[in-house]
Amino acid sequence: MVDASATGISHADCEQVSKQLSVILDVEELITGAAGYVLEVSSPGLDRLLKKPSDFERFAGRLAKITIAEPVGNATFFEGRLGGLADGKVRLQLQGKEGRTIELPLEGIRKAQLVVEF
Numbered sequence: 001m002v003d004a005s006a007t008g009i010s011h012a013d014c015e016q017v018s019k020q021l022s023v024i025l026d027v028e029e030l031i032t033g034a035a036g037y038v039l040e041v042s043s044p045g046l047d048r049l050l051k052k053p054s055d056f057e058r059f060a061g062r063l064a065k066i067t068i069a070e071p072v073g074n075a076t077f078f079e080g081r082l083g084g085l086a087d088g089k090v091r092l093q094l095q096g097k098e099g100r101t102i103e104l105p106l107e108g109i110r111k112a113q114l115v116v117e118f
Contacts, residue, residue, distance in 0.1 A: 018041040049111070066112040073102075
């Protein structure tokens with residue numbers, strides 16, 4: 001198996017896991033019934049959700065969109081480059097003319113995910 005932390009997860013990796021797991025499920029008869037099962041194996045994707053504090057460090061420099069529970073400067077939605085995490089706050093370099101950096105409290109984040117860039 002490929003070390004996903006170093007190279008990412010490829011389509012071939014997902015295919016390999018799917019085939020191996022299907023064989024185990026069939027041989028061990030872990031899923032019974034006439035309907036059978038459909039097995040889908042996937043990676044988190046390019047627009048993965050950011051959930052753990054380490055995610056905000058790991059993806060520093062990447063474009064992300066973040067929704068928070070309590071407004072900061074009359075806004076609850078932000079998009080910008082992740083600048084890591086310090087003292088329980090996520091740093092985000094905002095897009096646009098200002099280009100300022102804000103800090104959002106980690107515990108106040110409702111949803112955060114990477115933005116696909118081409």
